[in-house]
């Protein structure tokens with residue numbers, strides 16, 4: 107059995123965001139003070155030595171699917187047809203034989219995420235006519251088993267469509283009533299072929315239960331932009347500013363410059379957010395323009411080694427390197443922005459007001475041997491220590507929970 111994680115009272119001699127050496131004081135799972143490092147202080151119970159390493163906040167995976175990974179199982183060869191519909195059909199045909207959804211597979215992928223410094227996740231969880239709401243229970247049980255090593259926010263996700271599968275809208279309503287923090291959607295135009303109908307259904311649930319909305323939108327170009335406009339209208343009308351997210355949103359990166367600028371401004375005014383998985387081959391999102399317009403952007407892994415794709419490791423810092431490269435980031439300040447997108451600036455995606463190395467924030471900290479934040483982003487070095495909720499949950503590549 108893994109040894110009991112250490113409860114931290116002082117994380118000693120670390121460099122928050124690459125700054126001056128500091129001691130982080132921790133109580134009840136929160137950072138209570140960040141003070142200049144005192145080399146003369148006698149170690150107390152719960153003092154953990156940081157050895158002058160660089161400290162970042164725990165990484166935030168803002169778009170995961172921890173219910174559908176086969177991480178930890180023998181290799182599963184890629185099969186079935188390509189495209190969104192092809193992958194949906196393949197997954198529905200083969201998930202049962204892999205025990206998906208299941209607590210053991212969800213635990214395996216969550217442990218791997220913790221090992222690489224992720225301490226908070228917004229995960230989509232499949233809700234459909236086959237599994238009903240079982241996936242939500244599975245994910246909750248796995249998260250509870252880890253005892254606070256990872257905080258999870260749940261999106262009830264209609265992976266197989268909403269209106270085209272009668273009964274799914276009711277399942278989403280039940281999921282929201284049962285505590286899912288968000289309801290998801292999927293390409294309202296190309297999957298349901300009824301964008302107004304799907305979005306009206308989702309927004310009605312959000313208004314009824316006070317939950318957020320998080321829609322996977324692969325539809326590109328004007329078709330995608332049109333659906334974002336439908337979401338903007340409904341967000342403002344329902345007073346759901348800050349509660350509605352567009353996942354992927356490839357269309358935003360594909361529009362002509364002037365059209366893109368108008369849409370981004372309208373998204374910012376409506377408090378719409380976006381999550382990206384930094385996909386290779388897609389037109390990059392205009393990260394600076396989005397952030398300048400007030401559109402918060404989160405970074406996520408999407409599926410990790412599942413029936414959609416064998417790729418993905420769950421290492422969000424390595425994904426930050428990819429985001430930075432795809433975005434053409436080279437200057438130090440841009441590389442720091444990438445690190446903030448993957449951590450402190452993603453607080454709202456996991457239901458937190460603050461997620462940073464400051465008093466009042468959850469004591470979620472990742473230590474790496476790096477010269478500064480840009481060095482950490484381009485190199486994604488091994489995570490030397492991971493603290494979550496004030497406990498040491500991983501050390502030198504070993505998960506302790």
Ligand SMILES: [Zn+2]
Nearest residue numbers: 230322408409
């Ligand atoms: Zn996804």
